[in-house]
Amino acid sequence: KAGVTQTPRYLIKTRGQQVTLSCSPISGHRSVSWYQQTPGQGLQFLFEYFSETQRNKGNFPGRFSGRQFSNSRSEMNVSTLELGDSALYLCASSLQGNLINSPLHFGNGTRLTVT
Amino acid sequence: EDKVVQSPLSLVVHEGDTVTLNCSYEVTNFRSLLWYKQEKKAPTFLFMLTSSGIEKKSGRLSSILDKKELFSILNITATQTGDSAIYLCADGGSNYKLTFGKGTLLTVNP
Numbered sequence: 001k002a003g004v005t006q007t008p009r010y011l012i013k014t015r016g017q018q019v020t021l022s023c024s025p026i027s028g029h030r031s032v033s034w035y036q037q038t039p040g041q042g043l044q045f046l047f048e049y050f051s052e053t054q055r056n057k058g059n060f061p062g063r064f065s066g067r068q069f070s071n072s073r074s075e076m077n078v079s080t081l082e083l084g085d086s087a088l089y090l091c092a093s094s095l096q097g098n099l100i101n102s103p104l105h106f107g108n109g110t111r112l113t114v115t
Numbered sequence: 116e117d118k119v120v121q122s123p124l125s126l127v128v129h130e131g132d133t134v135t136l137n138c139s140y141e142v143t144n145f146r147s148l149l150w151y152k153q154e155k156k157a158p159t160f161l162f163m164l165t166s167s168g169i170e171k172k173s174g175r176l177s178s179i180l181d182k183k184e185l186f187s188i189l190n191i192t193a194t195q196t197g198d199s200a201i202y203l204c205a206d207g208g209s210n211y212k213l214t215f216g217k218g219t220l221l222t223v224n225p
Binding site for chain 2: 003031
C-alpha cells in the first residue's frame with residue numbers, strides 16, 4: 001500500500017509570491033491534515049479535512065488555506081509568502097481523523113524556502 | 116490551550132545505553148498520547164497510549180502513561196545508531212488535531 005505522497009519535495013519562492021502544495025493520502029484514508037514544522041516552533045497544526053469539509057483550523061493567518069477533493073486528495077495554498085513561511089510542510093492522513101482508532105500517517109513533506 | 120513539553124531537548128549516548136525520554140502534558144480533554152520517530156522527513160508512528168492502554172512495548176522500545184501525573188516516558192534499551200532521530204510526543208485529544216511537543220533529538224554514537 002502506497003504511503004502519503006506529497007509534491008513537490010522542494011520549492012524555492014520569493015517573498016510575495018504564492019505557492020500550492022499537494023498531498024495524496026493513503027488509499028482508503030478520508031481525513032487529511034496539514035502541519036508546519038520549523039526549528040523554533042516544532043510541528044504546528046494548520047488544518048484538517050474530511051469529506052471535502054474543513055473540520056478544524058490552527059492559529060495561522062488567512063494567507064494559509066486548503067481544500068480537499070472528492071478523491072480525498074488535498075492541496076494547501078500560501079499566498080503573499082513571507083520569509084517566516086520557510087518550513088517543512090507535512091501532510092498526514094488517517095481513516096476518519098478520529099485519533100483514538102487511527103493514528104496519523106505522515107508524508108515526507110515539502111520543503112519550502114522563501115527568499 | 117493544550118500544551119506538551121518534552122525533555123530533554125537533545126541527548127547524546129553511546130550504543131548499548133538505555134535512554135528515557137520524557138513528555139508532560141496539560142490538556143483539557145485527554146483522549147490519547149502518541150509517540151512518533153522522525154529520522155529524515157516523515158514522522159513514523161510508534162505508540163498510542165490511552166486510558167485503556169497505558170503501557171506499550173515493541174522490541175527495544177516501550178512507553179508508559181501516567182494519567183494522574185500527566186506524563187509519559189519512552190524507553191529505548193540497548194540503543195543502536197539507527198535509533199538516532201527526533202522523538203516527538205503529541206496529545207491527540209482535541210478535534211482531529213495533534214498537539215506536538217518540540218521533540219527530543221537523540222544521537223547514538225557507535
